[in-house]
Amino acid sequence: MKNKLFVIVVMLPWWTQLACAQQRDALDEALALVGMRRADLGWRPKGWWPRFPGDIPYKLRAFDSLLAEPLDSITYTRSLAEAAKVHLDPTAMDDTDERGVGHLHQAVHRLGVNPKFGGLRGYAANLTAAEMPLDEAILTLYRAAGRPTSFVTFATESPYPQLSAELAEAVAVIPEDARPVLGRLVLNIIDARRWADLAFRNVDPAKRAVVTRRFNLGQEQVDALDYCPQVDDLARTWDEASLWYAGEKCVQALDDARTALAKLQDVPPFAFDWETPWGWIRVRGSGDDEVDGYDALLIVDLGGDDRYSGPVAASNANQAVSLLLECAGNDRYEAAGPTQGAGLCGIGVLIDAAGEDVYRADRYAQGVGQFGLGVCADLGGSDDYFVKYSGQGCGYFGIGLLLDCTGRDRYKLYADGQGLGGVGGVGLLADRSGDDTYEAVRDAKITGRPSYHSPDEDITVSNAQGCAMGRRGDGADGHSWAGGLGALLDSEGNDKYTSGNWSMGTGYWFGTGLLHDGAGHDEYRGVVWSQGSGAHFCIGVLVDEAGDDRHLIEATSNNSLAFGHDFAVALLVNVGGDDTYQMQQNGIAYSINRSVAALIDVGGDDSYVGNEANRPGMAVFDDRFRARGGVSDYFADTTAVGLFLDVGGNDRYWTEQQNNTHWLDEPDSPNWTERNFSVGVDRDEGTVSLRPRPEKAPTGRP
Ligand SMILES: [Ca+2]
Numbered sequence: 001m002k003n004k005l006f007v008i009v010v011m012l013p014w015w016t017q018l019a020c021a022q023q024r025d026a027l028d029e030a031l032a033l034v035g036m037r038r039a040d041l042g043w044r045p046k047g048w049w050p051r052f053p054g055d056i057p058y059k060l061r062a063f064d065s066l067l068a069e070p071l072d073s074i075t076y077t078r079s080l081a082e083a084a085k086v087h088l089d090p091t092a093m094d095d096t097d098e099r100g101v102g103h104l105h106q107a108v109h110r111l112g113v114n115p116k117f118g119g120l121r122g123y124a125a126n127l128t129a130a131e132m133p134l135d136e137a138i139l140t141l142y143r144a145a146g147r148p149t150s151f152v153t154f155a156t157e158s159p160y161p162q163l164s165a166e167l168a169e170a171v172a173v174i175p176e177d178a179r180p181v182l183g184r185l186v187l188n189i190i191d192a193r194r195w196a197d198l199a200f201r202n203v204d205p206a207k208r209a210v211v212t213r214r215f216n217l218g219q220e221q222v223d224a225l226d227y228c229p230q231v232d233d234l235a236r237t238w239d240e241a242s243l244w245y246a247g248e249k250c251v252q253a254l255d256d257a258r259t260a261l262a263k264l265q266d267v268p269p270f271a272f273d274w275e276t277p278w279g280w281i282r283v284r285g286s287g288d289d290e291v292d293g294y295d296a297l298l299i300v301d302l303g304g305d306d307r308y309s310g311p312v313a314a315s316n317a318n319q320a321v322s323l324l325l326e327c328a329g330n331d332r333y334e335a336a337g338p339t340q341g342a343g344l345c346g347i348g349v350l351i352d353a354a355g356e357d358v359y360r361a362d363r364y365a366q367g368v369g370q371f372g373l374g375v376c377a378d379l380g381g382s383d384d385y386f387v388k389y390s391g392q393g394c395g396y397f398g399i400g401l402l403l404d405c406t407g408r409d410r411y412k413l414y415a416d417g418q419g420l421g422g423v424g425g426v427g428l429l430a431d432r433s434g435d436d437t438y439e440a441v442r443d444a445k446i447t448g449r450p451s452y453h454s455p456d457e458d459i460t461v462s463n464a465q466g467c468a469m470g471r472r473g474d475g476a477d478g479h480s481w482a483g484g485l486g487a488l489l490d491s492e493g494n495d496k497y498t499s500g501n502w503s504m505g506t507g508y509w510f511g512t513g514l515l516h517d518g519a520g521h522d523e524y525r526g527v528v529w530s531q532g533s534g535a536h537f538c539i540g541v542l543v544d545e546a547g548d549d550r551h552l553i554e555a556t557s558n559n560s561l562a563f564g565h566d567f568a569v570a571l572l573v574n575v576g577g578d579d580t581y582q583m584q585q586n587g588i589a590y591s592i593n594r595s596v597a598a599l600i601d602v603g604g605d606d607s608y609v610g611n612e613a614n615r616p617g618m619a620v621f622d623d624r625f626r627a628r629g630g631v632s633d634y635f636a637d638t639t640a641v642g643l644f645l646d647v648g649g650n651d652r653y654w655t656e657q658q659n660n661t662h663w664l665d666e667p668d669s670p671n672w673t674e675r676n677f678s679v680g681v682d683r684d685e686g687t688v689s690l691r692p693r694p695e696k697a698p699t700g701r702p
């Protein structure tokens, strides 16, 4: 080994390579038109600024640096997308590295745990258990729970219960080859459960019980409607490291069981049910089974088309760990919720390895975390998901992941999900392949969530599809909680995205909302606050890497397509293809109240269709930008830009703007002196680096 030479080949995207070969790239040149450099983008808020919102707890680690270097949010988006592409590759899901870490574990780590908490780095789940007969493993669980396995009184063993003998008889229905695999899984769950319990060792159980039954955080956050003090108390007393460690153990343990059980042949129909001190263990065979998830620690099904009801793979204050492994078949999951990968004050993990599956729930389902880890991982088949509220990748102080590897999938939601990073949480939906449909139901008469941004049209507050929402408490009770990371990552296929308001790479209140689409001809349909937008100290990014795409903002549309309001980073990047951008009112690189709003389209013949509201690339002036010594110093101290950049192609505009020209503010505009810049550039050729400061890279030459 030591004599080998290692050659490291760094693969850069084509536009980066081209950028290296030239001195100036199109973005540098566009910024230079108004005397800006990349380093002028973004903000590092000063603590002395009067009335700038400070003391915002629960910001995720990435937030401040992304706000300071907005272009890094594109790199961050791409790095998450790459992790999803690599670790949800359906051809690699059975592989593990030398430490036994599988791709599903890596996906959960890279997409969920790591953005939330940096103490773990995904090296290993450290599962040390060997295979053991299932009945012995369950007896070990009794001992771990502090319960006896034999019962002696008056120096005599009681004639009942005969735990050991009864268990030995009960497990006999399970195929012999499956039992040691399941025994190992139980031992690993014992290990994980210990860490999950440690996570809450300092938490008042009564407060944990309150938080685990609080199902309105999606509705409550945003404008701060119904303060739950137990949330603050829990956030200050739990031990996150222990919980995420437990969560990674659960994912790897369940995935190990999946690959081991996949080797079984000729599995008969059967049913095994045993109530342990930590809840039911239910194992089913190849029959078409009906299973209820009530108080279930572990459900394993080895085949057949099955139906699940109740809280499957759903944890709560009394059930720290709840896992479901579905090995094969076309299955139907239906429950009110929490269910189907719901981690509330604990860990809920569902793995469905194959089949065309249907998921139905009212709330808190299909990958949702609230002070916990909720994972719904569907590894095969075309699936149909529907949840009304809070699911399909939704996190409140927790991590909620919906991970789907293959098929033409349908995702439907009323509100709060499909990649919602709620208060202090990570919510992420990653779909690896296939032509998919994402719908956040627009009609507020159906969803019961009318948006005050569309008062006349019954448009829903969707909070979906790569959206981040904080709790803006400055107008209410002062408990201002930062939004988290909400992301929707779709690697391949021709996809359709539909929503009401607040969607598709949109942030709010110290949150980061990201949508990344890696390939295909895609259609994005939103209304207000959609597709690279944000309001009030946040980050919203949409990156589409390829294909002929349609970015359509419908109804009385506004505040979308790279629209930033009040220290928002609002970026829409579309690479390649002949694209259409359409909206009615303000948008298409539009900055108000000190924002960095940029729409960058590289390549292709594009159409920009709007009304007379604004030209593409515009920053609106406000008198507060020049008012110092008062409440708006933070406006006066900062720099903002509305930047439109289209490189290549023959492009059409709705205004007087022309292909291969550029446009800026009028010479007498007050914007110039207050560093509030409007930039519009259409150029026929060039390359674009989307890194913060490539021009400052050391050359390595003296
Ligand atoms: Ca079955």
Ligand SMILES: [Ca+2]
Residues within 6 Å of the ligand: 326, 327, 328, 329, 330, 331, 352, 353, 354, 355, 356, 357
């Ligand atoms: Ca299935």
Ligand SMILES: [Ca+2]
Residues within 6 Å of the ligand: 378, 379, 380, 381, 382, 383, 404, 405, 406, 407, 408, 409
């Ligand atoms: Ca699927």
Ligand SMILES: [Ca+2]
Residues within 6 Å of the ligand: 490, 491, 492, 493, 494, 495, 517, 518, 519, 520, 521, 522
């Ligand atoms: Ca696509």
